[in-house]
Amino acid sequence: MPRCSGRPPLPARFSAAGILCALALCVTPVAPHPQCLDFKPPFRPLRELQFCVMYKDFGCCDYQKDQELMAKFNRIVDNFDYHGYASCAGYVMELLCQECSPYAAHLFDAEDPSTPLRTIPGLCPDYCSQIWSKCHFAIPLLSNDSSIISSKDNQTRLCQHLQLDDADYCYPHLLSNQRLTKDLGRVQTDVDGCLYLCLEEVANGLRNPLAMVHANDGTHRFFVAEQVGLVWTYLPDRSRLGKPFLNITKAVLTSSWEGDERGFLGITFHPKYKYNGKLYVYYSVEVGFDERIRISEFKVSSHDMNMVDHTSERVLLEIDEPASNHNGGQVLFGDDGYLYIFTGDGGMAGDPFGKYGNSQNKSALLGKVLRLDVDDNEKGPLYKIPPDNPFVHMQGARPEVYAYGVRNMWRCSVDRGDPKTKEGKGRIFCGDVGQNKFEEVDIIEKGRNYGWRAKEGFSCYDKKLCANSSLDDVLPIYAYPHKMGKSVTGGYVYRGCEYPNLNGMYIFGDFMSGRLMSLKEDTSTGTWNYNEICMGMGLTCAFPGLINNYYPYIISFGEDESGELYFMSTGVPRATARSGVVYKVVDPSRRAPPRQCHYDPLPVRVKSNLIKFVPQETLIGVDLPNNKVEPQPTEPSDWLQELIDQLGTSLTTTTPIPTTTRSSRSTKRKGKRKKGKHRTAAVPELHNGAVRLVNDDQEGKDRGRVEIYINGEWGTVCDDLWTIKNAEVVCRQLGFRYALRASRNSEFGEGRGLRILLDDVQCVGTESSLLTCTHAGVGTHNCAHYEDAGVICANSEHVVEA
Ligand SMILES: *[C@@H]1O[C@H](CO)[C@@H](O)[C@H](O)[C@H]1NC(C)=O
Numbered sequence: 001m002p003r004c005s006g007r008p009p010l011p012a013r014f015s016a017a018g019i020l021c022a023l024a025l026c027v028t029p030v031a032p033h034p035q036c037l038d039f040k041p042p043f044r045p046l047r048e049l050q051f052c053v054m055y056k057d058f059g060c061c062d063y064q065k066d067q068e069l070m071a072k073f074n075r076i077v078d079n080f081d082y083h084g085y086a087s088c089a090g091y092v093m094e095l096l097c098q099e100c101s102p103y104a105a106h107l108f109d110a111e112d113p114s115t116p117l118r119t120i121p122g123l124c125p126d127y128c129s130q131i132w133s134k135c136h137f138a139i140p141l142l143s144n145d146s147s148i149i150s151s152k153d154n155q156t157r158l159c160q161h162l163q164l165d166d167a168d169y170c171y172p173h174l175l176s177n178q179r180l181t182k183d184l185g186r187v188q189t190d191v192d193g194c195l196y197l198c199l200e201e202v203a204n205g206l207r208n209p210l211a212m213v214h215a216n217d218g219t220h221r222f223f224v225a226e227q228v229g230l231v232w233t234y235l236p237d238r239s240r241l242g243k244p245f246l247n248i249t250k251a252v253l254t255s256s257w258e259g260d261e262r263g264f265l266g267i268t269f270h271p272k273y274k275y276n277g278k279l280y281v282y283y284s285v286e287v288g289f290d291e292r293i294r295i296s297e298f299k300v301s302s303h304d305m306n307m308v309d310h311t312s313e314r315v316l317l318e319i320d321e322p323a324s325n326h327n328g329g330q331v332l333f334g335d336d337g338y339l340y341i342f343t344g345d346g347g348m349a350g351d352p353f354g355k356y357g358n359s360q361n362k363s364a365l366l367g368k369v370l371r372l373d374v375d376d377n378e379k380g381p382l383y384k385i386p387p388d389n390p391f392v393h394m395q396g397a398r399p400e401v402y403a404y405g406v407r408n409m410w411r412c413s414v415d416r417g418d419p420k421t422k423e424g425k426g427r428i429f430c431g432d433v434g435q436n437k438f439e440e441v442d443i444i445e446k447g448r449n450y451g452w453r454a455k456e457g458f459s460c461y462d463k464k465l466c467a468n469s470s471l472d473d474v475l476p477i478y479a480y481p482h483k484m485g486k487s488v489t490g491g492y493v494y495r496g497c498e499y500p501n502l503n504g505m506y507i508f509g510d511f512m513s514g515r516l517m518s519l520k521e522d523t524s525t526g527t528w529n530y531n532e533i534c535m536g537m538g539l540t541c542a543f544p545g546l547i548n549n550y551y552p553y554i555i556s557f558g559e560d561e562s563g564e565l566y567f568m569s570t571g572v573p574r575a576t577a578r579s580g581v582v583y584k585v586v587d588p589s590r591r592a593p594p595r596q597c598h599y600d601p602l603p604v605r606v607k608s609n610l611i612k613f614v615p616q617e618t619l620i621g622v623d624l625p626n627n628k629v630e631p632q633p634t635e636p637s638d639w640l641q642e643l644i645d646q647l648g649t650s651l652t653t654t655t656p657i658p659t660t661t662r663s664s665r666s667t668k669r670k671g672k673r674k675k676g677k678h679r680t681a682a683v684p685e686l687h688n689g690a691v692r693l694v695n696d697d698q699e700g701k702d703r704g705r706v707e708i709y710i711n712g713e714w715g716t717v718c719d720d721l722w723t724i725k726n727a728e729v730v731c732r733q734l735g736f737r738y739a740l741r742a743s744r745n746s747e748f749g750e751g752r753g754l755r756i757l758l759d760d761v762q763c764v765g766t767e768s769s770l771l772t773c774t775h776a777g778v779g780t781h782n783c784a785h786y787e788d789a790g791v792i793c794a795n796s797e798h799v800v801e802a
């Protein structure tokens with residue numbers, strides 16, 4: 001039977017679930033699927049939980065949610081007499097706390113959109129009968145589901161309602177189910193230790209995207225370079241500016257043939273870019289009949305922060321390229337503030353130039369890591385030699401040389417270091433492409449020899465040079481043979497905030513085999529342990545927006561400003577083919593606790609049109625629950641939208657609202673619903689801009705979270721600068737005369753499951769709805785649900801707050 005893994009031989013796409021599985025030729029094993037009610041992976045709470053302590057180490061509740069559950073518990077048990085409390089309070093607590101279970105989505109049927117979200121988690125029959133005998137009187141306090149309440153006096157019926165189809169997952173059996181609890185929170189693997197990760201599509205339609213960089217200026221923009229010589233600006237919401245940041249297509253030498261290694265190859269921003277506007281690029285050019293590589297400095301335009309001043313180019317360095325391959329191409333700044341340049345050995349095969357090749361020849365700039373000081377270069381030379389460059393005093397050696405013996409380093413990166421301890425900070429990792437046997441990963445150290453052409457990986461290539469005792473080379477931290485891949489693409493040590501499991505993992509790939517790989521240092525021995533990376537199987541990647549497949553030609557890796565990891569690959573490795581995609585790497589087994597990874601990007605002044613990002617790739621090979629029910633989803637993302645709609649309506653418990661804007665299922669997006677199901681009640685037509693107040697505490701209809709109806713959907717308003725003027729508009733719209741408070745930071749709960757539709761709302765106070773106030777644009781936001789806005793309205797100025 002074929003194995004369901006993403007191993008080569010090359011399919012058009014890579015996926016663990018694989019094409020074979022999609023054709024149902026092999027059975028997808030059921031992988032445990034921890035998932036929270038907000039459809040995200042579970043996490044370790046930042047602050048210790050007080051109530052649902054069984055989920056204090058790992059689960060779906062942060063401190064705030066835990067406090068809410070405790071308050072709910074207290075409200076329920078207030079109704080109990082002494083005996084009721086003694087027999088039932090423990091059960092009530094257990095039932096409430098299942099919202100914090102790492103399997104909450106499963107327990108509450110959120111994963112299966114063909115059934116409504118449960119109000120009480122799925123229970124195992126034996127436990128259900130205990131509950132029934134000890135606390136059936138409490139059922140109406142726990143659920144408003146009429147069919148549950150009507151069966152509360154009949155144990156058989158009640159427990160039938162509460163049971164889960166999948167007996168493995170029912171509460172409390174799942175707690176003792178080894179398969180479900182083992183390694184919970186760790187990256188899942190297949191039997192061979194291949195790590196199950198997932199991806200998120202971030203940008204597409206790119207022509208051989210070979211660098212993704214950020215300016216480290218607080219804007220959280222990212223820039224993607226195409227081999228033809230274009231660099232595009234993307235905003236944090238992934239929309240792309242219509243005009244390129246840089247366009248040097250005219251100067252760049254490349255061609256449309258597959259595998260041409262020439263072109264625009266590297267870009268990096270000066271560490272002080274925010275203050276000096278400088279950036280550096282590396283590209284191929286033709287000068288007369290010579291092919292060269294050129295390293296230039298540019299400056300950003302003084303009147304458009306999203307465009308380079310194309311007249312500002314200053315050429316730092318040009319190096320003749322004796323052949324069209326092995327052009328190196330990385331430029332980056334080290335932690336020391338110097339510019340590092342990674343050249344190739346000059347090309348052909350076996351580094352044939354000169355007596356023992358370019359790489360071992362310290363008088364040649366090819367086959368090297370160079371280091372330059374480009375600061376204060378307004379007057380005098382464009383660069384200086386850092387005084388501690390290793391060969392400044394060596395006769396005949398080029399003083400720019402920092403390390404040598406490299407063949408064709410393709411993609412290098414600087415380790416940001418452990419977020420807490422800073423361990424590893426400043427190390428430079430590179431993938432060095434091999435000749436015909438081995439690919440290697442190196443850590444670059446000053447003055448050292450990386451072996452080529454004496455060695456390829458750990459093995460000798462030029463036997464004579466290899467035997468020379470003066471070689472004194474640094475061995476790779478990892479090398480792999482050509483049956484695993486034929487062209488390494490160096491990656492990054494993951495140091496982002498969102499996926500704590502990946503911290504310290506060096507993630508890289510292979511251009512030819514499409515393999516994704518990882519290395520993790522065992523700090524006690526200094527050795528690097530290898531694990532392949534697969535795409536998650538079965539439901540592993542079944543989270544909103546995630547996919548489990550990618551194009552196989554892995555060209556490059558990148559980090560965004562906050563340190564999250566991305567890679568770029570294409571289906572057709574030609575500088576003219578628009579089939580390149582940028583993917584974000586995602587760990588579906590665990591995320592950082594909510595709020596930990598929050599940042600506020602600095603504003604970007606946009607002077608060209610914005611092109612909204614439209615993802616094109618989908619999750620493949622996954623049999624989603626509603627496929628069983630009806631085989632014709634109109635769009636692949638249909639089930640998700642349904643799920644989100646459904647969760648949205650059930651979470652926003654219907655608060656009576658003093659106008660026509662009543663919460664109802666008829667507010668679903670048009671066309672997204674399937675016929676026959678979920679009959680909709682007749683309600684007055686909703687118009688854009690209608691608002692409702694949603695208040696999880698049921699305190700009164702004069703206060704609550706503001707939810708707004710726009711283009712067929714309800715969403716939240718999320719704004720850290722929410723003002724009383726805005727509140728006035730909302731309150732008046734709802735028939736109140738005054739706004740007493742503009743509440744921020746989800747005082748009335750988070751509108752989880754709904755989209756954030758408005759941000760940066762600024763009203764004068766007299767507008768007819770929030771839509772007519774200035775705002776960031778429907779659906780455009782840089783906030784999260786914990787900033788959801790609310791209001792307290794009143795008909796008298798003097799109402800005292802409850
Ligand atoms: C059920 O609805 C009532 C009235 O709307 C509300 O007071 C109560 O808190 C709800 N109970 C649950 C368990 O949701």
Ligand SMILES: *[C@@H]1O[C@H](CO)[C@@H](O)[C@H](O)[C@H]1NC(C)=O
Nearest residue numbers: 151153154155156157158160
């Ligand atoms: C309880 O419910 C079951 C299943 O719906 C039904 O067969 C049974 O007759 C009911 N028992 C009573 C006492 O109503």
Ligand SMILES: *[C@@H]1O[C@H](CO)[C@@H](O)[C@H](O)[C@H]1NC(C)=O
Nearest residue numbers: 230243244247248249250251
């Ligand atoms: C880039 O510049 C060239 C001229 O040098 C022009 O023909 C081309 O349209 C430009 N491309 C973009 C995307 O602006």
Ligand SMILES: *[C@@H]1O[C@H](CO)[C@@H](O)[C@H](O)[C@H]1NC(C)=O
Nearest residue numbers: 353354355356357361363364
């Ligand atoms: C080393 O490289 C320099 C510059 O390309 C060249 O002039 C010299 O001949 C080379 N030396 C040897 C020993 O090949």
Ligand SMILES: *[C@@H]1O[C@H](CO)[C@@H](O)[C@H](O)[C@H]1NC(C)=O
Nearest residue numbers: 360464465467468469470471
């Ligand atoms: C070993 O390498 C050194 C320096 O590159 C060179 O001077 C010497 O001749 C080499 N020895 C042999 C035996 O090749």
Ligand SMILES: [Ca+2]
Nearest residue numbers: 450451452457
């Ligand atoms: Ca080497």
